[in-house]
């Protein structure tokens with residue numbers, strides 16, 4: 001049951017200068033951020049903080065580490081705002097052979113750091129359990145993501161006046177879906193991504209790519225080679241890196257004096273406001289607000305200067321970071337909006353858990369009623385958020401017939417926990433389930449368009465978030481209603 005409680009006070013002793021300094025990050029003192037922030041953390045020191053702040057809580061056949069110190073500031077005043085229960089790793093799809101084995105399950109909880117306002121999951125899953133996927137993900141498979149990337153590249157190239165003597169680095173560059181735009185514009189660039197398959201494809205299309213994890217070690221090696229960035233991009237990765245200080249220190253090392261770093265992260269304000277609890281899973285370690293981000297960058301001598309609100313992934317922010325303070329009016333406006341909401345205080349999160357439970361009940365009631373009326377139900381989108389939603393709903397064996405997904409590497413496998421078979425999307429038309437629960441609701445516009453024939457044949461989609469609703473064959477939702 002979701003509930004709010006404190007992580008034990010046993011670990012509160014771990015409060016050094018970092019914590020005290022971060023406590024001075026009151027909203028009204030944004031101007032004083034540089035003055036109040038801690039000095040940059042030395043290489044590797046976060047690892048020390050983490051190893052002191054974690055507890056081995058071996059459970060079942062898997063071993064997770066429960067943090068008792070914030071991964072960003074090291075403070076120990078962590079407050080649980082949501083407890084989704086025990087979940088398997090969301091991305092760990094099962095092969096047929098795995099169905100005979102028991103799955104490891106880990107607590108899935110989100111804590112609010114009262115010292116630096118950062119939201120984070122409390123468990124650190126061992127990498128050997130997290131990265132056991134044997135299916136590659138290629139960003140280029142989503143037309144909407146391609147267009148989003150192309151628009152960003154064009155905008156940055158124009159605004160930053162990029163040319164043949166400039167240098168762009170992207171972390172989590174995947175198959176070069178974004179950097180290929182810079183290659184076409186004649187701007188030298190470098191991609192960094194630990195995934196081998198997508199990296200090979202990037203190199204094949206002319207995007208120089210290093211297959212490695214990014215952090216201070218790699219940054220130092222690139223710095224020795226004189227590879228400093230005018231523009232440094234990292235989209236949808238900052239929230240997934242456990243050693244977050246090591247990661248940001250790498251950016252601080254490689255950014256040119258007048259360079260900018262651009263990060264896209266899911267925006268926790270949208271998650272809280274729209275009840276997007278299914279975006280919570282073990283690999284998604286952090287849920288960002290500006291209040292949680294500013295101290296992180298300040299610790300490494302970087303300033304969060306600008307923010308754009310984006311509809312992608314249920315609400316994201318694109319933030320711009322530089323070596324000098326140059327805060328824009330819209331950054332100040334959004335900071336003040338967060339201040340008005342109170343994102344740096346417990347109160348803001350107090351009813352989140354109850355709203356999540358309410359959504360779960362109403363969605364379960366809607367689906368159960370459909371089932372009782374003899375209607376068949378399938379799902380669409382075998383992504384991590386789908387696993388969180390299905391495992392939290394826990395409607396039992398056989399409730400959903402299958403999960404359709406366009407990624408051929410996922411087809412033939414089974415959803416973790418609920419063990420629902422994953423099939424090609426053509427099964428929607430062929431089998432004709434009456435309803436499809438859209439797990440990847442963040443791509444609703446694109447998927448409804450792709451599944452027009454299924455809808456014309458009478459198929460209905462159930463959109464779960466922010467409030468469960470059915471999109472019938474005659475409904476023609478505009479893309480703006482269902483942005484990315």
Ligand SMILES: [Zn+2]
Nearest residue numbers: 070073113116
């Ligand atoms: Zn913190």
